[in-house]
Amino acid sequence: MKSITIEGQLRTGFGKSATRQLRSQELVPGVIYGGSQEISFHAPAAAFKKLVYTPSFQIAEVVLEGKTYRTILKDLQFDKVNDHLIHVDLLELVEDKKVVADIPLKFVGASKGVKDGGKLVTKMKSLKVKTLPKYLKEQIEVSIDNLELNGNIRVEDVKEEHYEILNSPRIPIASVVLTRQLKQEEAAAGTPAAAAAAPAAAAAPAAKK
Secondary structure (H helix, E strand, C coil), X not given: CCEEEEEEEECCCCCHHHHHHHHHCCEEEEEEECCCCCEEEEEEHHHHHHHHCCCCCCEEEEEECCEEEEEEEEEEEECXXXXXXXXXXXXXXXXXXXXXXXEEEEEECCCHHHHCCCEEEECCCEEEEEECHHHCCCCEEEECCCCCCCCEEEHHHCCCCCXXXXXXXXXXXXXXXXXXXXXXXXXXXXXXXXXXHHHHHHHHHHHHC
């Protein structure tokens, strides 16, 4: 499991004036919650880059006055004008306390439908799960080997030990669709769908008379 270290300081001043002063010094205020107490801190904006500007899921080890807090990212706030990071919410990981996290999906294997000329369309990038901190990992692997043309993999098809998946079970996470070229080839070959469409197309002008 990847982790990054963020070195910061406990906040001593609060309110709008103190917050503006921090941001003027390129410091980002943050909160760590979920543990025995809520902790307010600040750290250089640059220290958050590897945590914020990545699709990867990782642990943030925040070091404050010699004590390290193992956390995961829960929320961000950006300035509406310049898009700078202005606040971070982190959840402290407690060994025997389950957490909710968004774990990225990684599709592995070779789809039958793609081999037959279809196109893989991924519809979800992550799943929301509930689990103990010791079971957190960088990604959930989903095999697409048996995914056929016009087929779907749904949330309910993902089986991950120790994870309670919170997304709606019937939502598709990946599918294989017909490409334009494959549709044209099927039409030229006179597939049943194309044949059924032909009489209707021929009858349409007569219906207008």
